[in-house]
Amino acid sequence: MKRKNYISWDEYFMGVSKLSGMRSKDPSTQVGACIVSEDNKILSMGYNGFPAGCSDDEFPWEREGDIYDTKYAYVTHSELNAILNYRGGSLEGAKIYVSLFPCNECAKAIIQSGIRTIVYDSDKYADTPTTRASKRMLDAAGVRYYQYQRTGRKVELEM
Ligand SMILES: Nc1ccn([C@H]2C[C@H](O)[C@@H](COP(=O)(O)O)O2)c(=O)n1
Ligand SMILES: [Zn+2]
Numbered sequence: 001m002k003r004k005n006y007i008s009w010d011e012y013f014m015g016v017s018k019l020s021g022m023r024s025k026d027p028s029t030q031v032g033a034c035i036v037s038e039d040n041k042i043l044s045m046g047y048n049g050f051p052a053g054c055s056d057d058e059f060p061w062e063r064e065g066d067i068y069d070t071k072y073a074y075v076t077h078s079e080l081n082a083i084l085n086y087r088g089g090s091l092e093g094a095k096i097y098v099s100l101f102p103c104n105e106c107a108k109a110i111i112q113s114g115i116r117t118i119v120y121d122s123d124k125y126a127d128t129p130t131t132r133a134s135k136r137m138l139d140a141a142g143v144r145y146y147q148y149q150r151t152g153r154k155v156e157l158e159m
Pocket of ligand 1: 106
């Protein structure tokens with residue numbers, strides 16, 4: 001008889017997305033993304049970080065001050081990194097698992113790449129104009145999104 005305690009697709013892909021986020025050097029918010037085909041094959045992954053050639057030790061991680069001196073001018077979001085990391089052609093019909101609801105800029109990239117479903121975990125910036133704008137565009141474009149239903153399962157890895 002097969003074992004019953006296996007993880008669901010959503011647990012699996014949200015787990016992969018959170019593992020990817022653990023690569024982020026952002027001191028305040030680590031975000032991971034995992035793009036999956038319609039038939040549940042992993043296509044790409046990403047996390048928030050600076051572009052290639054922009055040193056994690058030299059570019060700023062500050063949240064406040066002149067935009068030039070903050071991370072916001074430089075960081076590539078996890079969703080965009082996952083889209084740009086994909087080397088296989090079209091993402092038409094794909095799903096993206098992301099640990100934080102996509103911002104308006106990532107929503108544009110998600111829509112234009114052909115991704116049709118977003119599964120997100122945290123929505124901690126739900127009340128901000130950028131997240132509201134994101135949902136406005138996603139609704140208009142018919143991109144479906146739903147919040148990951150936490151199961152309470154703890155996943156422990158011994159490395
Ligand atoms: N959907 C998102 C939203 C944000 N990010 C990144 C951008 C920053 O590195 C960090 C947010 O930092 P905070 O303002 O919370 O200090 O998360 C992303 O990758 N994807
Ligand atoms: Zn974004």
